[in-house]
Amino acid sequence: MDSTLQEVYDRLYAAYGPQQWWPADSPFEVMVGAVLVQNTSWQNVRKAIDCLRRRDLLEPHALHAVPIEELEELIRPAGYYRIKARRLHNLLDFLVDRYDGSLEAMFQTSLPELRERLLEINGIGPETADSILLYAGGMPTFVVDAYTHRVMSRHGWIPLDTNYYEIQDHFHSGLPQDAALFNEYHALLVEVGKRHCRKRPLCQGCALADLLPPGGAIHEDS
DNA sequence: TGCCAGGCCGGGT
């Protein structure tokens, strides 16, 4: 195990505690949120999800039955509503056609195989797939997002140009393959990123300040 | 008041 990765985790956990991610009432709601949150603030996503909940549409068959044009209007507050309605529907096609709408059945598939199948769906990229696998299915795959890249690169722990799979490998090879750990770790990176790396690049005063490498934080923007 | 938020795709080098 990578001592730095473990130390960063311990420091974040001591500072912020358990994060209770993903904010959702059911695995299906996690799936829906994973698509809607693409390059979008969670605040906007919540409006769209609440709208679906009020209409009892947070269920695979019910949501799948909604025509695209209606879906567009329902999820409008989440932004990119035309393309996201189609992406969401593509995912629902997959879930209903292959698994009869059963997440339990879907998550019987092995992690590598399910990941590949999800990536074949138009509109599901690596982060959305990993979010579904980890946060809806409890499968041990690390979620890499903008915050992960920002926090790790600005502290000098990875080069700025590290791509998704390189970052993911870094976590996979440096930590035990534990879904609960991956879940909490990613949530903690988002938390520290929101607090310290959103507007101002300097992570002065954050929980990781004394872990900075010689030369200090990296300031080139992502 | 502009800028940005928990990406991804398609077309181009």
Next chain:
DNA sequence: ACCCGGCATGGC
């Protein structure tokens, strides 16, 4: 293998 424009709403 990258690089880029497009996609859209709501909050600060």
